[in-house]
Amino acid sequence: MRDPDYRTFWDALPHISIMRSRPDLQEAFRHEYREEIVGLLSWLHRLGVLWGATSIHPSPPDGCDLCSAQLDKLQLFIDGATQSGMWANMCPKCFLEEGHSIGWGKGQLYLNIGNGDWRLVAGGDPDAREPSDE
Numbered sequence: 487m488r489d490p491d492y493r494t495f496w497d498a499l500p501h502i503s504i505m506r507s508r509p510d511l512q513e514a515f516r517h518e519y520r521e522e523i524v525g526l527l528s529w530l531h532r533l534g535v536l537w538g539a540t541s542i543h544p545s546p547p548d549g550c551d552l553c554s555a556q557l558d559k560l561q562l563f564i565d566g567a568t569q570s571g572m573w574a575n576m577c578p579k580c581f582l583e584e585g586h587s588i589g590w591g592k593g594q595l596y597l598n599i600g601n602g603d604w605r606l607v608a609g610g611d612p613d614a615r616e617p618s619d620e
């Protein structure tokens with residue numbers, strides 16, 4: 487087992503992440519940096535960002551409240567507080583400029599899973615549990 491190398495992992499991550507045409511390289515990267523990936527996700531969980539219960543947005547917005555960008559063309563949107571304290575549905579660009587943070591009570595991050603559905607993937611209620619299938 488080698489020592490974790492977060493710097494090399496971090497430098498290569500943006501390049502390998504966009505290589506959708508090379509799933510073999512992505513798989514090799516996920517293998518090579520498995521310790522860094524688990525470590526990063528674990529830290530983000532301890533920070534209160536990741537691994538809360540997931541859910542599907544019951545009534546997703548059509549557009550960004552701040553710039554009116556059409557959300558169905560985007561990968562992510564944030565339902566969260568702005569720096570002024572106002573709450574808004576924000577495209578990622580507006581979130582970076584005006585938003586507060588991802589975390590319960592501040593901002594929920596939704597992933598576009600197609601067909602108009604959005605899955606809560608970060609910043610959810612840490613005490614929430616997925617409904618059981620019973």
Ligand SMILES: [Zn+2]
Nearest residue numbers: 550553577580
């Ligand atoms: Zn926007």
